[in-house]
Amino acid sequence: MKVIRADKCGFCFGVRRAIETAVEQCTGKGPVYSLGPIIHNPQVIERLHGSGLEVVEDPEEVPSGCTVVIRSHGAPSAVIESLRSRGVRVVDATCPLVKRAQERARELARGGYEVVIVGQEAHPEVKAILADVGRATVIEDRAPESLRAAKRVGVISQTTQTRGTFRHIVAELIEFDFDELRVFNTICSATMDRQQATLELASRVEVMFVLGGRNSANTERLAQICAASGVPTHHLETAAELRPEMTAGRTAAGVTAGASTPDWIIDEFVKTLEAL
Numbered sequence: 001m002k003v004i005r006a007d008k009c010g011f012c013f014g015v016r017r018a019i020e021t022a023v024e025q026c027t028g029k030g031p032v033y034s035l036g037p038i039i040h041n042p043q044v045i046e047r048l049h050g051s052g053l054e055v056v057e058d059p060e061e062v063p064s065g066c067t068v069v070i071r072s073h074g075a076p077s078a079v080i081e082s083l084r085s086r087g088v089r090v091v092d093a094t095c096p097l098v099k100r101a102q103e104r105a106r107e108l109a110r111g112g113y114e115v116v117i118v119g120q121e122a123h124p125e126v127k128a129i130l131a132d133v134g135r136a137t138v139i140e141d142r143a144p145e146s147l148r149a150a151k152r153v154g155v156i157s158q159t160t161q162t163r164g165t166f167r168h169i170v171a172e173l174i175e176f177d178f179d180e181l182r183v184f185n186t187i188c189s190a191t192m193d194r195q196q197a198t199l200e201l202a203s204r205v206e207v208m209f210v211l212g213g214r215n216s217a218n219t220e221r222l223a224q225i226c227a228a229s230g231v232p233t234h235h236l237e238t239a240a241e242l243r244p245e246m247t248a249g250r251t252a253a254g255v256t257a258g259a260s261t262p263d264w265i266i267d268e269f270v271k272t273l274e275a276l
C-alpha cells in the first residue's frame with residue numbers, strides 16, 4: 001500500500017496559537033476554563049484537560065477571579081464584556097482570521113447592509129458573528145427567496161467554508177438583482193490551502209482518509225470535497241477506527257487532516273495504514 005500524505009494538512013496557525021495560549025495559562029495555580037472546546041478535536045481537548053483546562057458551555061459557570069480562554073472560533077462581544085464585568089480574566093485566543101470575518105460583518109451591519117453569512121448556523125464562529133450583528137441571514141446551501149426583498153446586501157463567509165459553495169451562493173445572489181451587493185471572501189488561507197491540497201491528492205489515489213474531529217467543520221468540508229471528487233472517502237478521528245476492509249483491493253491511499261488535527265494523530269494513522 002502506497003500512502004501519500006497531503007502537502008498541506010493538520011494544524012493551522014490559528015489552532016496552534018489557541019492551544020499554545022491555553023497551555024501558557026495552565027500553570028497549575030487553579031482552574032483555567034475555555035468557553036466551549038478550544039478547538040474541535042476531542043483527543044486534543046482530552047490532553048488539554050489533563051493540563052488543567054476545563055471546558056464549560058455556559059459563561060456563568062466560570063467563577064469570578066478565574067481565567068477563561070476564548071476559543072479559536074471566537075465568542076460574542078457581549079459575552080466577553082459580561083465575563084470581564086464579573087471579574088473574570090479573559091484571554092482571547094480567537095483566530096485573527098476569524099476576527100477579520102467578525103469585523104467585516106460588523107462593518108456591513110453598521111453600514112446598513114442586510115448581512116448574509118455563508119456558513120452553518122449552529123457553528124460557534126457563525127453564532128458569535130450573529131450575536132454581534134444582531135440580525136443576519138445564514139445560508140448553508142441555497143439563498144432563500146425572502147432575501148429578494150433586501151436592497152443592499154453584504155456577504156461574508158464562515159472561515160472554513162468551501163470556495164465552491166461560496167462561489168455558488170454568491171452567483172445565486174447576483175441573480176437576485178439587489179441595488180447593491182458587497183462580497184467579502186473571508187474564507188481563511190489555511191482552509192483554502194488544505195482544500196486545494198486535498199483535491200489534488202484525491203485525484204491521485206484510490207481511497208482517501210480524512211482525519212479530524214467529527215465536530216470539526218473544516219474536516220467535514222475536506223471529506224465532502226474528497227467524496228464529491230468520486231474517490232471512496234473515510235472520515236476518521238484516529239487510527240483505532242481504521243479497518244482492513246477500508247483499503248481492500250486498493251494500492252494507493254491518500255491521507256489528509258483538518259486544521260484542528262495534531263501531527264501525532266496523523267503520524268500514528270499513516271504508520272498504521274502502512275502496516276496494513
Ligand code: F3S
Nearest residue numbers: 012014095097159188
Ligand atoms: Fe484560523 Fe483558519 Fe485555522 S480561521 S483557526 S487559520 S482554519
